[in-house]
Each structure stands twice: as structure tokens, then as C-alpha cells.
Amino acid sequence: MNGNRPQRAQLHGQWRLLGPAVVAWAAAALLIHFPGSGRLLAMGSAGIGSVLCLVWVLVLGRAGAPPTRTVGIALVGCAVLLGLGTRIDGIEGARSDPLLTGAAEAHGNVTMLTRVGGYPKPSSSIGGEDRSWVRAALFSVDGTPLERPSPAMLWLPGPPDDRWHPGARVLVTGSLVRGPPAELAAYEVRVSSLRYVGPASGIGRWTGPAAAALRASLHAVAADTTGAALVPGLAVGDTTLVSDDLDRVMRESSLTHLTAVSGSNCALVITAMTAVAKRLGLGRRVRILCGAAALGGFVIIVGPDASVQRAAIMAVVLLVSSYGGKRRHALPALGLATITLLIADPWQAIQPGFALSVTATVGILLWAAPLEAWLRSRVRLPRLLALPLAVAAVAQFACAPLLLLLQPGLPVGGVLANLLAAPAAPLGTGLGMVALLTLPVSASVGTCVLGIAVLPARWIEAAGAVSSSLPGARWYWPEGWPGAALLAGVYLVFGVAWAASSGWLRGSPPALRDGSGGWAPWRGRLRSTATLRRLVWATAAIGAGVFLAVVVVVPGAVRLGVPDDWAVVACDVGQGDAILLRDPARPSEVMLVDTGDDPELLGACLDLFGVRRIALLVLTHDHMDHVGAMQFALARSDGALVAPPSAEGEGRLALAKRVSRSGVPVAVGRAGVAGGVADSLVWEVLAPESGRQLATANATSLVLAVEVSGVRVLLLGDTGETEQRELVTRYPALTTDIVKVAHHGSRDQAVGFYATVGAQYGLVSSGEGNRYGHPNTALLADLAAAGTVPLRTDELGSIAIRLSPSGPEPWGAGARSAVMQ
Incomplete structure (x- = not known):
């Protein structure tokens, strides 16, 4: 029975610094919102600490007893909060000069x-x-x-x-x-x-320019080398060559940490230097000094910003946990590192990078080694696969609730992507660093090394592309604080089930360990009554039921109600336009007109209506609320049609050139340009006229007449009164069944225009509670007078129109639009 006591004491000791660190984190996150509260925290902590010291001297000290564990932790916490409060007060003074x-x-x-x-x-x-x-x-x-x-x-x-x-x-x-x-x-x-x-x-007079020159030379050579866009990012965190499309793939596959300086980069630098030092026969202390020197040089090259500081310190924490087999030092080191970072800059407390870095490190320290051991012993995976899979899975698991505050869904494909990229990441990083250091000495050798680094960089690109394109790569889960709290609750339920099965609820933590010194709770045997066994299974069933209900049942129920024979969809992308058109008899040939400015909202709409590829992407004009998510759409598009440039766009890169950089075939639209498939979906550009450069992007909007299975759709872009009058003059017989109301329903409309075109339905794409007051009340009155029923995305969510023998039938997604985000 006494065999558990040393481990239990050791386990409790590991939290003595991590506990105060968590308290300091919470205090900093709260107090920086209220100027002047740092001074109050410092005064209060000093007062409480003084009282605790006095109590110990006058009461506990008389008996000659040392301070209790609780008093010791409280004193440490008071000291940390005193330093934190003082630091916040000092920085606030500088901020309010x-x-x-x-x-x-x-x-x-x-x-x-x-x-x-x-x-x-x-x-x-x-x-x-x-x-x-x-x-x-x-x-x-x-x-x-x-x-x-x-x-x-x-x-x-x-x-x-x-x-x-x-x-x-x-x-x-x-x-x-x-x-x-x-x-x-x-x-x-x-x-x-x-x-x-x-x-x-100081020393930065020499190291700063030298580091900048090294980075500039690597950037220049990589820019001239095909496929080397990721190499500077892998080596020193320079992502200036990464395209928007590649950046999106890296984000969707949870690989962005590879091109941001992370603990793995720092660990690679230290490990490489200590390996060289060991090869030279140097002692352990010298090897540690060599590793520290290499880490310092690396930080100088990549820049000492907050993310680099976090990466360096967290790398040191992980190394402390492994050197000499002293894993018991890991959590105290992490606590000390967290306290150091917070006192250095308390404003990091609410930065996502800080939270993700600390949380991932905690998860790796506690669970990576035992999970690796379980994969090797039970699944029979070799260590080469078991270790990266364990680290990736644990990091994703630990950070999942926090990631929901930044983006919707659970990126389970990220585990596969990290597993696939694991062999290439250190190779690409190492070769990139070698090229960085070699280029100033020998340009030809450095260029050759960088050319070799392209191979692992392309491997990583392929890993991201494969994992992000797989069905089910991102599971549905609600975003924001509600989603994070729900997922944390599921974690808690599973944690209670594990605690009950492993003996923790009865005050007897499992003594079993795996071969690496980590905990292996799954190897303990359930020594409990039948009632406790039923409790374990019931608790686990509740957690699994909630998880499956959210991940499987909710998206399934949402999609069941969506019409699969839609012809026109006005996507709810907030204050922007994104219109889908297709012939229901040819569902794979989809036309998308504009993208809105939010890739997540556009992606949710495409997912809701089952759109995987876009045959033709039309960008009506160069404004953010119409083309802001074009990189997301271009990655799924086979061709593009864009508006001509306007005088407003002088000095900017033309829309057609920006599209062509993505590799998608592009054409510039003018009046008379047409396309489509007869008796299916055909389209024609009605405006602007060829040979005219108009003053504004709105005036240059492509106006399209589309016919889908005999139903006419008129898309007006952001045209105004002048353009609408010209349209009626040039096309006096212009009529339509469905009209996309111009400019989100602004007041700049030609009086009587909508009565002239005689549409049955008017699609109004506007954001809920937008600051422009769209749609305008006068516009709504004009639609009513024309007999046109307004269908508003701010009221109905994404709107689908299906074709029936009796005519077009609208359907509103409502809350479904938000569910699929």
C-alpha cells in the first residue's frame, strides 16, 4: 500500500509552481482590461503575503514546524502576483504618457x-x-x-x-x-x-544587420526557386513568399505551426548542436552551454518577438523534462516559464498564441509519452510513427477548445497532416537553416542546399493539400465560447469516467507507469463494485452521446432539410454578395457570382448546399465585400470571369492579374461576352460596355443575365441609378423572373427600374444589423410597388430557389446558415 505514496507526493509537488502560474494568468487576463487595477493587485498581494509570514512566525514558528504546503504555495502565489501587479502598473504608466x-x-x-x-x-x-x-x-x-x-x-x-x-x-x-x-x-x-x-x-549593432542580411539572402534565393515558398518559413518563420492559397491549405490542415517559429524549431536547433558537441566528446555541461548558445543565435536571426520568446522558453521546458530522465521537473519548469513570460509582458495573457503554446506544452508533457507507449505496445506502431502521431494527437486534443474561439469545427484532418508532414518538417527546417548559413559563404552551395530543401517543403504542401481535401477532415462543432465550453464539458465527463475506472475517485491514484516514466492510466485494472462500473460506463456513454450528437446528428439533421434540386442560392455571407447558380439536372456545373469577404461563411454555404467544385467564378467588381474570399473560391474553381479595371483601381494590381496568379484561367467580362450550355444554364454579360473605363468600381460591375431551365435571373452587382437607367435604355425589353437587387439594397437605385424588369422575387444580400441600413426602406417600397417579393439574407439566412412546374419556390436556411460555419 505504501508503494503509491512516493508517486503521489511527487505528483502533487509538480503542481506547486503551475498552480500560481495559472492564477497569475487569470489575473493578468482580467486586470489589463481595467487600468489602475495592477497597483491594487500589488498592494493586496503584499498585504496578504505579509499577514501569512506574520502568522507563520508567530503561530507555526513557535513549535519549530516548517510552513505547511498550503502556506508555502500561498506565499509563492502572493510573490508572483506582487511582481505581476507591479509590472502591469509600470507598463500602464508608459502606455498613458x-x-x-x-x-x-x-x-x-x-x-x-x-x-x-x-x-x-x-x-x-x-x-x-x-x-x-x-x-x-x-x-x-x-x-x-x-x-x-x-x-x-x-x-x-x-x-x-x-x-x-x-x-x-x-x-x-x-x-x-x-x-x-x-x-x-x-x-x-x-x-x-x-x-x-x-x-x-550594444551587441545588436553587429548581430542585427548580420541577421537581417542572412534572412534577406535566403528570401531572395527562395523567391527565385520554384517550390521554395515554404523554406524560409520552415527555417526562420519568414512567410512572405507563401501565397494566400497555400496559407489557407496550411491553416485548414493545422500545419501553420511549421512556418511559425515554434518549440520544434528551437528543439531542433538545440538537439543538432548538442549532437555535434557530443560527437566531439564534450561533457554534458558543455553540451548544454553549446545548445543554449545555438538557441540564442537562432533567436537573434528569427527576431525576439513574443511568439519566438514563447517558442524558445517552451522548448527549454520540454528539454528540462527529458534531460537526465527527470520528468518530475517538467511541470514546475513550465509554471516558471509561464510566470516569466507573463511578468515580462502581462498583455500576452489574452493572446491566442500564448494560450495555445502553454496548453499544447501541458498536453505533450502529460500525455505524449504514455500515448506513444500505448501505440507501440497495443497498436504495434514503430516509434518512428508512434511518436509524431502521439504528439500531434495530444496537441490537437489539448488545444481543441481554444481553437474553437478562433475558427469553427474540429480539424481532425490536422492529425493526419501532421503525421504525414512529420518526417519532412525537421528535414526541411534543418536544410533551410543550413542554406541560410551557407549562402553568404558560397552562393552556389547554399542554392544547392536550398534546392534540396524544396523536396521536404513540397512534401509538406502535399500533406496539407491531401488532408484538407479529404471528406470529414474538419468535423462540425459550434465555435466561440459556447462551443469551447461544450467541448470542455465533454472532456470533463470523459475525465470523470477515467478517474472512476483508474481509482482516482477513491483517493488511490494508479501506481503503474510506462517504460518512459509517464503515466499509463489505461493499464490500471478496475477494482470496484458493480455500481461503480455502471457509473463509469454511464458517464462514458453520456460523453460519447453528446459528442456524436454534435458531430454527426446536428450536421446530418441540418442537411436533411436542404433542397437538393436548387437552381439559385443567395449565400448568407454577411454584408456581401455570393450567388450560386446551376441547372439541377447538371448539379456538378456550378456558377458562383462573387464571394463575399469571409472565407468561413462562404465555405459554410458551399458545404450546406453540397458544392465541391465551381465551374465558373464571376467577380463582378473589385470591392472587398465581393472578392474578399476569392482565394478560397479560386482553389475550387475551374475558370474565372472578372470585371474590367476602373479609374478607382489605379495603382492597384488589376483583378485579372491577381486571379491569374492562382493558376485559374481568367477572362475579362464586357457587354456581349456569353457562355454556358444550351437548354441548361446560359449566361450573358449586359454591362459594362467595351472600351469604357468608368470612374468607380461599382459602376464597372458586371451585370449578367442568366437563364436556368427557362427561368431568367438578372444579377446587378453594385450598380446604381445611372447604370440602371443605361441598362434599360440599351435593353428596353429586359425582363426577368428573379433579380439580385443591386448594392445590397442601397438607396442608389433608379426609380421604377424594378417595375420595368418585373421580377417575381428579389434577392437582397445584406448583413444582419449592418451599419449602412441596408436594405433601404425606399427600395423595399419600390419592390413592393413592382410586385417583387424581397428575399433577404439578413432575415432568412442563405436562400435557395428551386424550380417547380408552378414556378420558382424559395427556401430559407435560417439558423442552418450559422450551424454550418
């Missing part, structure tokens, strides 16, 4: 000296302009130094100078906007002009 607040309230341009906090990242607009952003610290305003630096986000008008590196000093001029108290950046600067002042100070 009178010079900065005054400049922000003046709404004018100011000149500021900044210190760059990382490498600029691209942020291309929908027009294709090269834009970028970078985090920085503000040091002076119009020549007046600040008392303390303040964090800011710089929005740059174009690509930055290649000399930029973390710590570089840059003089910027622009407007200053103060952010909410809980934002990571206290201010946003819309930069209008900038000037590079000089490199970082």
Missing part, C-alpha cells in the same frame, strides 16, 4: 523615434498593394523623449528597407491612434513617411 495621449487626441501627424521589435510582416490589401506591419517601441514624439518606451504597431505604406531588424531605430511620421487598454499595442501608427536611423545598440 501625456505626450502620446495628447498626440493621439490631436489627430494630426507627428514624428516619432521608434525601435523595431521584430521583422516586418506583409499585409497585402485587397487591391494588391504591398503593405506591411511591425511591432515597435516609441521613444520620442516630435523630438521630446518619453519617460518610458511605449508599445505600438506601425502600419507601413510599403515594403520596408532590407536593413530593418529587431532593435533598429527608425524615425516615422504618421497619425497616432490609441488602442483599447487590453490591446497588445498601446498605439497604432499609420505611417506616411519613414527614415532608417541606425542599427540596434
